[in-house]
Amino acid sequence: MDRPFTATSSGLSRCRITVRGRVQGVGFRPTLYRALTERGCAGSIRNTPEGVVLELEAPRSIVREVVDGFGDIIPARAHIDELTLQELEPCGEEGFRIVPSAAEGRSLLPIPPDLAACEECLVELRDTADRRCGYPFNTCTACGPRFSIARGVPFDRQTNAMGSFPLCEQCRREYSEPQYRRFHAQTLSCPSCGPVLSFRDTGGREPDSPLELTRRMLREGAILAVKGVGGFHLACDATRQEAVEELRRRKRRPAKPFALMAADLAACRHLAHVSEAEAALLTSPQAPIVLLRRRASSPACEAVAPGLAHVGVMLPYTPLHSMLFDGDDMPPALVMTSCNRSEEPISLTAEHVLGELADIVDGVLTHDRPIVNRCDDSVVACFDGQPLPMRRSRGYVPEPVILDADGPPLLATGAMLKNVFALTSGRRVFLSQHIGDVSDADNAEHFARAFDDFARLLRLEPEAVVCDLHPDYPTTDFARRYSREQDLPLMQVQHHHAHIVSCLAENGRDGPVIGVSWDGTGYGEDGAVWGGEFLIAERHRFERRHHLAYVPMPGGEQAVRHPTRMALAHLARALGPEEARGRMGPPMGEEMCAAALRLMERAGFSPPTSSAGRLFDALAALLGIRTEATYEGQPACELEAACEAEPDRSYPFGYEGDDILLTETWQAICRDVDEGEPNSRIAARFHRTMADVMLETCRRLRSETGMETVALSGGVMQNRTLLGMAVPALREDGFEVLLQRLVPPNDGGICLGQAAWACARLNS
Ligand SMILES: [Zn+2]
Ligand SMILES: [Zn+2]
Ligand SMILES: [Zn+2]
Numbered sequence: 001m002d003r004p005f006t007a008t009s010s011g012l013s014r015c016r017i018t019v020r021g022r023v024q025g026v027g028f029r030p031t032l033y034r035a036l037t038e039r040g041c042a043g044s045i046r047n048t049p050e051g052v053v054l055e056l057e058a059p060r061s062i063v064r065e066v067v068d069g070f071g072d073i074i075p076a077r078a079h080i081d082e083l084t085l086q087e088l089e090p091c092g093e094e095g096f097r098i099v100p101s102a103a104e105g106r107s108l109l110p111i112p113p114d115l116a117a118c119e120e121c122l123v124e125l126r127d128t129a130d131r132r133c134g135y136p137f138n139t140c141t142a143c144g145p146r147f148s149i150a151r152g153v154p155f156d157r158q159t160n161a162m163g164s165f166p167l168c169e170q171c172r173r174e175y176s177e178p179q180y181r182r183f184h185a186q187t188l189s190c191p192s193c194g195p196v197l198s199f200r201d202t203g204g205r206e207p208d209s210p211l212e213l214t215r216r217m218l219r220e221g222a223i224l225a226v227k228g229v230g231g232f233h234l235a236c237d238a239t240r241q242e243a244v245e246e247l248r249r250r251k252r253r254p255a256k257p258f259a260l261m262a263a264d265l266a267a268c269r270h271l272a273h274v275s276e277a278e279a280a281l282l283t284s285p286q287a288p289i290v291l292l293r294r295r296a297s298s299p300a301c302e303a304v305a306p307g308l309a310h311v312g313v314m315l316p317y318t319p320l321h322s323m324l325f326d327g328d329d330m331p332p333a334l335v336m337t338s339c340n341r342s343e344e345p346i347s348l349t350a351e352h353v354l355g356e357l358a359d360i361v362d363g364v365l366t367h368d369r370p371i372v373n374r375c376d377d378s379v380v381a382c383f384d385g386q387p388l389p390m391r392r393s394r395g396y397v398p399e400p401v402i403l404d405a406d407g408p409p410l411l412a413t414g415a416m417l418k419n420v421f422a423l424t425s426g427r428r429v430f431l432s433q434h435i436g437d438v439s440d441a442d443n444a445e446h447f448a449r450a451f452d453d454f455a456r457l458l459r460l461e462p463e464a465v466v467c468d469l470h471p472d473y474p475t476t477d478f479a480r481r482y483s484r485e486q487d488l489p490l491m492q493v494q495h496h497h498a499h500i501v502s503c504l505a506e507n508g509r510d511g512p513v514i515g516v517s518w519d520g521t522g523y524g525e526d527g528a529v530w531g532g533e534f535l536i537a538e539r540h541r542f543e544r545r546h547h548l549a550y551v552p553m554p555g556g557e558q559a560v561r562h563p564t565r566m567a568l569a570h571l572a573r574a575l576g577p578e579e580a581r582g583r584m585g586p587p588m589g590e591e592m593c594a595a596a597l598r599l600m601e602r603a604g605f606s607p608p609t610s611s612a613g614r615l616f617d618a619l620a621a622l623l624g625i626r627t628e629a630t631y632e633g634q635p636a637c638e639l640e641a642a643c644e645a646e647p648d649r650s651y652p653f654g655y656e657g658d659d660i661l662l663t664e665t666w667q668a669i670c671r672d673v674d675e676g677e678p679n680s681r682i683a684a685r686f687h688r689t690m691a692d693v694m695l696e697t698c699r700r701l702r703s704e705t706g707m708e709t710v711a712l713s714g715g716v717m718q719n720r721t722l723l724g725m726a727v728p729a730l731r732e733d734g735f736e737v738l739l740q741r742l743v744p745p746n747d748g749g750i751c752l753g754q755a756a757w758a759c760a761r762l763n764s
Contacts, residue, residue: 012090013063014043017070020051021081022399025112025155026285027141028052028078029098030183035073037096037178039066046099051082057093077115077142077285098184111150111457113399114229114375116287116317118143120181125319131170136211136320137194137369141185143285145318147398147433148230148375149187150457156186161370168193194369197320200350201363211323214365215330222362223247225339225353229318230375230394230433231346232339232353234360235261237331241301244335248303250360251342256631257305258337259289259312259377263325267332268313271298277385286395287317288378300333307626309641312379317395320367338376343437345446346376373453374446375433383720384727389744390718391418393434398458400428401742401752404508407759411451411462411482413475414754415495415522415747417632419443421451421475422751423460429505429755430458434748438474447478466491466758468498468750470523493757495522496530499713499745500537501760502753506742509709510760511538513738514701516694519714519746520560520613520632529553531611531714532660534697536705539760546697548615549573549659550608552600559614563635564588564627565596566618572600574666583670587627612690612716615662616640619669619686623679633715639683640721647684647725650692660697665689691725698735711738713753717745 019028029045032054036043041058056063066073067085074080117125121138124130132138139145145161152159157167167175171190174180182188189195199210207213217224218235221243225232234251236243238260248254262268268282272292281290289312294305305311314336316322324334338346339353339361347353350366379391389396405427412422419435432454436443455461467479469492476492483490493501499522500515515537524530525544532548551573554565564584571580577597585593600606613636620626620635625642629635652664665686672682698710710730717723717740730737743749 010090010092011059012057012092013060014055014057014088014090015063015067016086016088017054017056017067018051018084018086019054019080019082022077022079023052025146026077026115027075027181027185030141030178030181030185031075032073033096033098033178033183036066041066042093042096044097044099055088057090075142077118111153111155111398112146113286113396114145114148114394115143115285116315116395117319117322118285121319122322125322132190134323135191135194136197136318136323137189137367138319139185139187139189140182144187145229146187148371148373148394149369151372153457153459160186161372162187162189165189165194165369195367197365197367199363199365200354202354202358205363210365214363215324215327217363218324218334219329219331221246223250223360225347225350225357225361225364225366226320226324226336227350227364227366227371228321229371230373230377231348231371232350232364232366233336234339235324235334235336238300238304238333238335239331241303244301244303247335247337251337253342254630255306255634256342257308257312258335259314259379260300260304260333261316261321261336262313262333263330264315268292268315271295271300271313271333272311275382275385277382277387281380281382281387282313282315284395286378287315288380288395289314291379291381291390299331304335307638307641310381314377336377343440344442345436346374348374373433374450378434381718381720383723383739386739386741388718388720388739388741389749390746391434391748392420392431392743397433398430398454400430401506403427403429403505403756403759405759405763407755408463408762409460410755410758411465411479412751412754412758413465413467413479414751415468416470416473416475417520418744418746418748419447419475420748420751421447421454422755423455423458423462424755424759425458425460429752430454430460431743431749431751444474444478447475462486462488464489464491464758464762466493466754468492468523468754469494469525491758491761493754494525494542495750496524496533496714497535497537497542498750498753498757500535500542500711500753501539501757502743502749503711503713503738503740503745504537504539505752505756506740507711507738509711509738511711512536512705512707513709513711514698514705514707515542515711515713516698517714518612518716521557521609521611524610527607529556529607529609529611531609531613532615533610534701536701536707537711539756540764544658545701546655546658546660547610548612549656549661550610552603552606553609553611553614554596554599554606556605556607560617560632561629563614563617563621563629566614567621568593568596569600569606570615570618570662570666571622571670572597574663575670583622587621587624612714616716616719619683622669622673623682625679625683636716636719640687640719642679643684643687643721644678644680645684647681647688650685650688653689653693660693687719687721688725690722691729694726695729695733698730699733702735708734709736709738713740713745713749715746
């Protein structure tokens with residue numbers, strides 16, 4: 001910035017700096033207040049719908065110094081997306097003030113996301129001279145719970161769950177005097193005025209030191225509920241096989257991977273390989289669960305993520321979590337999984353845990369600061385040195401994704417699994433926290449309540465509703481009902497198109513592009529189950545150009561649980577029913593196999609599908625890697641984990657009109673099986689084949705349309721082994737590849753596409 005600052009006859013300059021980005025709830029205003037008053041500047045700072053607006057009046061040299069060194073005086077956790085500078089006439093203002101939030105307009109970012117404990121607060125936690133030493137609820141302007149404790153707007157003490165903890169005199173001084181780093185901190189507290197930790201179990205035990213008892217019980221192999229930021233976790237020692245297996249048994253979750261919390265970054269590196277980009281994610285203020293490649297020597301037991309090459313690890317993100325690891329005899333990692341029965345919403349109160357989940361937990365470490373908004377941990381992987389989100393929730397919500405064009409306020413209800421909905425305001429799309437599988441009644445209720453709360457907190461009233469094309473999704477139902485009750489227009493968008501638009505929107509593109517939309521299942525315009533699609537897509541329209549050839553999906557959705565049925569369907573198509581029965585009869589049971597073959601004859605029970613996700617499932621079943629799925633995507637995940645590093649070759653495939661034929665692929669795979677090739681080689685050759693299918697089909701579309709940009713989305717794009725083969729091959733061939741970096745490629749990011757699609761339709 002080298003704009004001239006004209007000094008007036010008084011020698012003063014005045015300017016207005018408008019900053020957009022992560023500038024609210026990170027201590028931005030107090031930090032600048034301190035920096036600017038130290039320099040003797042006059043003026044003001046306030047939050048506005050346009051961002052933080054700073055007006056500054058001082059001698060010319062000082063204004064210049066502030067402007068040139070702006071990046072150095074903002075808080076470490078702030079992030080500037082855009083900064084504009086405007087020179088004003090000096091007006092002789094005296095003193096510097098923070099203009100309070102109450103006077104602010106309706107659409108500023110009202111609630112910041114929850115932020116992991118900052119370094120300074122963690123230092124105080126262990127400083128015996130500090131009055132907050134050993135205080136598990138230590139927070140400041142730069143860190144602590146936000147969204148999860150917000151009851152209303154603006155985010156201040158009276159409208160968040162800390163309102164019931166009146167400040168002691170010392171805290172009040174820190175809040176009101178700018179020399180303290182907790183100046184205007186809306187969540188500050190201390191041992192004499194803040195929340196109190198307690199331990200509860202069904203036996204009514206009341207220990208002197210809840211934390212000490214918790215640590216001891218964890219060391220001894222107990223399963224405890226621990227109150228976190230957006231819900232309770234179930235915790236146990238990740239290095240004790242019997243504790244982890246007991247947790248699986250009690251939670252009725254046989255195989256779905258558990259997340260771990262590691263004591264620190266060094267402990268993460270013992271558990272898994274950690275790249276620089278992954279370390280940056282682990283230590284970020286969002287503190288997500290990061291999917292890391294497991295080390296063979298990992299101290300965590302196999303049962304934390306059976307059959308998988310990766311393990312989800314996070315760092316302690318509150319002082320309380322950090323204190324769980326204090327002491328030399330604590331394990332380097334704890335299992336920290338959502339406190340619920342499988343697929344139900346995460347528990348919010350100790351009463352709920354002790355009442356409903358008493359058969360799961362041996363005790364509860366809790367406290368008296370309520371959780372207002374349920375919010376699960378976020379999950380992120382790295383691909384190509386950049387984040388690839390899998391679940392966008394705590395730490396990210398409700399920070400908006402910014403579109404490049406304005407639109408009317410919308411509600412986009414998302415899909416069925418991994419549900420997330422969105423509300424829009426102007427260019428901003430506010431994605432909700434992770435809701436989960438809304439076919440579950442408790443989650444459907446969670447959806448309705450979260451929608452009410454989210455709309456109220458953001459003060460948004462939708463003027464149109466957009467949902468999936470699927471007639472039977474609970475979210476379609478909700479959208480129909482809500483639009484009827486509120487008398488709003490309802491729009492429905494095809495699932496795989498919405499995936500591609502989600503990718504276009506976050507990349508700021510309109511298309512047309514070649515969209516590769518591969519996932520589990522989604523409702524197609526012809527009523528079939530789509531999921532292996534090549535589209536020519538713009539935001540507001542698409543054309544389906546190629547897809548994996550249809551096979552029957554025996555028993556419909558049941559084939560998700562029983563991937564052997566998908567193997568049977570693919571083999572029957574490629575090799576004929578007799579050969580298919582010969583191969584799948586033994587693992588399925590001859591009777592079941594014959595029944596599934598008969599089911600396939602009846603279109604009403606076996607909808608045609610082009611699903612790529614189910615194709616990966618089918619191979620996992622044929623190879624015997626996974627014949628029954630206990631969670632969605634398990635067969636495909638274990639197939640990916642089975643791959644050897646470098647496939648020596650791939651299998652052939654072909655085309656027939658729009659259909660991509662895998663007949664020769666399956667024939668070649670069966671030959672490999674018969675010749676006794678190891679699963680690891682077959683799995684890797686198959687992944688390479690699917691990357692070839694992507695490249696070859698994109699080439700065809702390029703030669704037909706001239707398009708050179710490819711957008712990849714859908715649940716299959718979580719497969720980093722596939723991406724690692726396909727993306728470089730596409731790039732080497734001259735394609736530009738767009739990936740999802742801000743929202744998940746799975747159904748957790750589809751509401752962004754729904755919203756952007758509806759905006760484009762309404763604007764076109
Ligand atoms: Zn802090
Ligand atoms: Zn206090
Ligand atoms: Zn999908």
